[in-house]
Amino acid sequence: MKVTMTVNGKSMSGEAEGRTLLSSFLREELGLTGTHVGCDTSQCGACTVHVDGRQVKACTMFAAEAEGTDVTTIEGMANADGSLNTIQQAFQDYHGLQCGFCTPGMVMAASSLLEQNPKPSETEIREHLHGNICRCTGYHNIVKAIMAASGQDVPAVAAE
Amino acid sequence: MYNFEFVKPSSVDEAVAALKDEDAQPLSGGQTLIPTLKQRLNQPSRLVSLLGIADLVGLSESGGEMTIKGATNHATVAAEAASSFPGLAALAGKIGDPAVRNRGTIGGSIANNDPSACYPAAAMACQATIVTNTREIAADDFFEGMFATALDEGEIVTAVRFPVPEASNYQKFEQPASRFPLTGVFVAKYADRVGVGVTGASNDGVFRWKEAEEALASNFSPDAISGLTVPADDMISDLHGSAEYRAHLVKVLTGRGVAAC
């Protein structure tokens, strides 16, 4: 079947079977490989994207269910001039990534948090990231990056 | 995953008709069903998405009852029930993680009846009514053991109706790897009774701890249950916790729930 959705502001269509996951559709049909697939079992959050403004795991949703929706992926996060947006820049500044595999999902989850809660506490950040697993950083620097991106004091964060 | 036909009807009648096909199955948030399909534990010929049915989404309150439509997701319940039924809103707000809460639905959770699912504990404690496309079923009769319910083939949960308690609290003792409760207890206090619903503990699935309900009805304080013991005979025993540990948790969590009400 043909599936059409708005991805990062542009209308895009592609072929999908009933079983085609949104993550496969984005990566293989649309060539948007920024959305990573870490576990494919709904555990790691690397595949996090926004559908109609809400964060979901693209590996746990069928492409057909995204018909007619507005999808944002990591490719849609940079500023219009191509520079990193505030959250992405903060991840770089605070070493919120090492291998970078979890980072697209972390950035998508973080931006969804900051939309709902512009000044989250450390606990709220950690709670919001429950579904996003990072095997490299130990999370402290991710929490710091999100604190910084929300304009809050960073040194106060995280027992190390 | 085996392939299937995907259909997205816009009314309950169309969904029921589409489910007449022998191997058709409803799909709500997919947060349980999609992982199962990936493991090829299930092979439907057709999935009937319920999320396009506007009639199946939303919360309403009247006459002391809260009705939550079947395809309402956990995030919506967490946000919209916060002032009128905070115990249930808090339960919904602790299910899984934010992405799971944006997709997973109350109907899917109740129909699936995972032995560790959160909503069934609240449904039992509150003696909720499960509304389907054909009938209404009392929670006590609906949950029939691990992953088993009174639903017939092709029957859809269209809503769950909760009598809103005076006070309620959900204690989720989280299993950190799965983010499901290892054991969870929902305590609901009404003018004339107390409900205690327990999930993640028994081999028979969700249950009401009736001894505690009686003790708490006459004395709503953690002391009222201090002399009671929960038998470990029918409790789940696995690498995360022994039967005795779970039995102990049921009592501890009930006490905490009462104290927090």
Ligand SMILES: Cc1cc2nc3c(=O)[nH]c(=O)nc-3n(C[C@H](O)[C@H](O)[C@H](O)COP(=O)(O)OP(=O)(O)OC[C@H]3O[C@@H](n4cnc5c(N)ncnc54)[C@H](O)[C@@H]3O)c2cc1C
């Ligand atoms: C990482 C993760 C963590 C989770 N943590 C928790 C947790 O802490 N607590 C908890 O309770 N749950 C948890 N869940 C499960 C989650 O709440 C699911 O959303 C829920 O159990 C199933 O709802 P669904 O809408 O996704 O149903 P689906 O996966 O779409 O369907 C589940 C089953 O129910 C059937 N079905 C769906 N809707 C209906 C209906 N309206 N009528 C009849 N049958 C129907 C389907 O055919 C299928 O068999 C977690 C899931 C994940 C992936």
Ligand code: FES
């Ligand atoms: S790839 Fe989707 S949650 Fe891990």
Ligand code: FES
């Ligand atoms: S930076 Fe490597 S998994 Fe997070």
